[in-house]
Amino acid sequence: MKCQICSSEKLHKFLSLGHQPVPDVFLTKEQLDEPEATYPLDVYFCEDCCLVQLGYAVNPELLFKEYHYNTGTNESLKRNFKALVDFAVKRFKLDNNTLAIDIGSNDGTLLSYYKEHGVKILGVDPSSVADIAIKNNIPTIKNFFNEKISEEIANKHGKAKIITATNVFAHVNRLDSFMNGVSGLLSDDGVFITESHYLLDMITKMQYDSIYHEHLRYYSLKPLMKLFERHGMEVFDAERIATHGGSIRVYACKKSTYKISKNVERITKLEGKNGLYNRKTYETYKSKVFSNKLKLQSMLLKLKKQNKRIAGIGAPAKGNTLLNYCNITPDIMEYIVETSNLKINKFTPGMHIPVVGESKLLKDNPDYAMILSWNIKDMLIPKLKQAGYKGKFIVPNPNPKIVE
Numbered sequence: 001m002k003c004q005i006c007s008s009e010k011l012h013k014f015l016s017l018g019h020q021p022v023p024d025v026f027l028t029k030e031q032l033d034e035p036e037a038t039y040p041l042d043v044y045f046c047e048d049c050c051l052v053q054l055g056y057a058v059n060p061e062l063l064f065k066e067y068h069y070n071t072g073t074n075e076s077l078k079r080n081f082k083a084l085v086d087f088a089v090k091r092f093k094l095d096n097n098t099l100a101i102d103i104g105s106n107d108g109t110l111l112s113y114y115k116e117h118g119v120k121i122l123g124v125d126p127s128s129v130a131d132i133a134i135k136n137n138i139p140t141i142k143n144f145f146n147e148k149i150s151e152e153i154a155n156k157h158g159k160a161k162i163i164t165a166t167n168v169f170a171h172v173n174r175l176d177s178f179m180n181g182v183s184g185l186l187s188d189d190g191v192f193i194t195e196s197h198y199l200l201d202m203i204t205k206m207q208y209d210s211i212y213h214e215h216l217r218y219y220s221l222k223p224l225m226k227l228f229e230r231h232g233m234e235v236f237d238a239e240r241i242a243t244h245g246g247s248i249r250v251y252a253c254k255k256s257t258y259k260i261s262k263n264v265e266r267i268t269k270l271e272g273k274n275g276l277y278n279r280k281t282y283e284t285y286k287s288k289v290f291s292n293k294l295k296l297q298s299m300l301l302k303l304k305k306q307n308k309r310i311a312g313i314g315a316p317a318k319g320n321t322l323l324n325y326c327n328i329t330p331d332i333m334e335y336i337v338e339t340s341n342l343k344i345n346k347f348t349p350g351m352h353i354p355v356v357g358e359s360k361l362l363k364d365n366p367d368y369a370m371i372l373s374w375n376i377k378d379m380l381i382p383k384l385k386q387a388g389y390k391g392k393f394i395v396p397n398p399n400p401k402i403v404e
């Protein structure tokens with residue numbers, strides 16, 4: 001096994017979340033009678049470039065063709081993308097002569113904001129969600145981005161002044177082909193902007209449930225700098241942003257094109273201070289994750305012994321990491337309420353907990369409801385109380401607790 005960025009073999013496995021199914025493929029009633037594929041979910045630290053990564057990559061065709069997440073339904077993501085586009089247009093002087101490309105363009109939400117500025121746009125996305133973008137007149141190539149697609153785009157549309165890849169850069173399986181594609185497609189003064197869930201937040205806020213097969217890498221800035229360097233590029237700016245419980249936005253360009261911001265040194269220093277370049281940090285993290293699992297399990301078992309009823313709220317992909325790792329079966333959690341029609345009347349992968357419409361929670365009023373999208377608990381709890389839910393809440397992370 002080799003590091004996904006630097007090819008080093010000095011990989012240290014520090015966390016195993018067991019064999020888990022693909023987290024975002026919910027099962028039909030019929031599928032419950034069939035065998036279910038699972039894949040190792042083991043996490044490694046590279047002692048050379050400090051990248052945190054999965055050891056096993058599931059075939060991307062299985063992960064992304066039927067993608068059940070569309071950006072246009074998430075208001076905070078929409079605000080983030082609009083701000084990113086408005087900022088990029090101003091800072092990098094984009095106009096109707098420049099081309100902006102979004103990789104993993106999803107339903108075209110991000111690109112739609114460039115339209116308001118008259119910038120030329122093009123999306124690339126392999127999933128079924130791309131059909132929504134195409135329907136909304138956002139030009140989209142329905143495919144995985146790689147070196148070959150990049151050449152085709154450059155021949156047909158010319159080079160791009162801006163390429164964005166938000167919440168997909170950690171998903172890319174063939175990273176070298178992807179990076180060659182990016183550097184080949186960027187104009188000489190072009191900028192490549194990525195947004196990814198940030199390792200520092202994952203470690204300090206106990207977001208271990210963001211580990212699942214779609215996320216092959218858990219980025220800090222230092223290994224990313226190494227990655228760009230290998231492809232004749234460099235990071236010239238970076239900032240922490242709030243999306244997905246804490247993300248990092250990174251700006252890269254061809255070598256010596258833009259002045260390097262002080263933010264780059266500031267953030268790598270912060271990472272060093274927090275031990276992200278030190279193997280010991282990950283051993284400590286592993287013990288904390290395990291102790292969280294034990295606390296949560298004993299809390300739930302105690303409630304079940306008192307004959308309390310427990311439901312779940314929300315069925316995000318990360319919820320399945322938590323349910324599977326902590327072995328929360330349907331005899332502990334009776335059902336999960338959801339708003340997405342793509343998941344309702346199906347069953348969670350692995351644990352097979354039924355997913356039902358949100359109204360059941362209010363009709364049924366179980367004693368406890370565990371919030372699986374716990375990063376938005378401050379928004380969810382008052383909303384559900386106001387809607388009439390009378391039970392208590394269980395918040396599983398960063399420390400399992402009951403909220404009245």
Ligand SMILES: [Zn+2]
Nearest residue numbers: 003006046049
């Ligand atoms: Zn490495």
